[in-house]
Amino acid sequence: MDAYFKRLGDEVLREWKGANFSLEKFPAIAQALVDARPPQKHVKLPRLMREFLTNDDQPLQSQSGFGQPEIIAYDHPRFYIQLLFWMEGTTDIHQHEFSGVFHVLHGSSIHAHYDFENSRSITPHLRVGDVRMKNIELLETGRTVPIISGKSCIHSLFHLDTPSVTMVVRTQHDPGTGPQFNYLPPHVAMDPMHSDTLTMRRKQLLDVMEQTGDPDYATIVSKMIADLDFERGFFILQSAMAHLRDLDEWSSVLKIFEQKHGKLATGIGATLDEGIRRDLIKELRGPINDPEHRFFLALLMNVTTRKDLLRLVKQRFPDDPPTDVILRWCEELSGESDFGIEILDAQFPHEILPETDDPVDLFLQAFRHFASGNKKVPSFLRPLTIRQLEAIRHAFANSALRVLVN
Secondary structure, three states: HHHHHHHHHHHHHHHHHHHOOOOOHHHHHHHHHHHHHHHEEEEOHHHHHHHHHHHHOOOOOOOOOOOOEEEEEEOOEEEEOOOOOOOOOOOOOOOOEEOEEEEEEEEEEEEEEEEEEEEEEEOOOOOEEEEEEEEEEEEEOOEEEEEEEEEEEEEEEEEOOOOOOEEEEEOOOOOOOOOOOEEEEOOOOEEEOOOOHHHHHHHHHHHHHOOOOOOOOHHHHHHHHOOOOOOHHHHHHHHHHHHHHHHHHHHHHHHHHHHHHHHHHOOOHHEEEHHHHHHHHHHHHHHOOHHHHHHHHHHHHHHHOOOHHHHHHHHHHOOOOOOHHHHHHHHHHHHEOOOOEEEEEEEEHHHOOOOOOOHHHHHHHHHHHHHHOOOOOOOOOOOOOOOHHHHHHHHHHHOOOOHHHO
């Protein structure tokens, strides 16, 4: 066992015992002790990794699949200390059934806090309401953040560096604070641990129908949605959405769900659309290793206003105008394909662009114009017709870049 974590764990145990193991006091106790002796000043990750690999004298490890990987650094029946490595990790928006603190030991992350307002339980495992972001911040190495169990601490993390490493000092379990809901903005909360085997098998069978090109796919899904309860219907919609869009049947099937469930179904379409958008940005991040580009994607996934996005870019790159930094990233991420010009998933076909020696630059300048919020078309975009400008704006507004142009 690493000496730093042995000492930290013993100190937390002593202080918490003195507070009669109060769950309410645990986060403050842990934060004070972590900040008094910050782990990044006492723990050398390469040495810790090698010691863990070659020394059998380690705390009992869990079966958890959380982290990439998770390492238990200190274990006690009431609490433990874990190290979470993240290579590509992005957490869902979630709450916790435990309390404590997390500390950025290595790397950095975008951290967002949320509220869940106007909540209504559909079943013990599914709720509808309004997922609203309270604030978003950049966490850099050395930050310690409290974790409060239950719905008062709903958050998400998008890890920027490879790897990012988080140290967590946490209770084993805080009774009465579950389920540990995940939140699907803007309107749904779900229990990720709930297992409905019938729905799982039905989704798998629908996958078979999709992969074999069964012509009755949309008809069968429509019949299911008309008959199923809200919870099962929601998960079938979530699973079938992409293929129904390919078949141009999504709107009609969603309408069946909305007619069946009335006001309860308000916002379900927007929630499923947002899930597709967030999944797309996760896929875009896969081949991208540049820390700045990963930071940009983190902002595009999580930030809901242009003002907040510019603020966070300025915080991380204080010496340059944030709009210039963003335009540089877009240029670095742009290119030409057989289809046309593209920046991330914003695509524009060659045949609609006017003749120009540098179509990529024209596309970037159009993006600069839309992101500025200026209504007057600058002279360098006058070769574009109103129809062409509106088509380019539409391409950006329906892409991962939409927060910058809407």
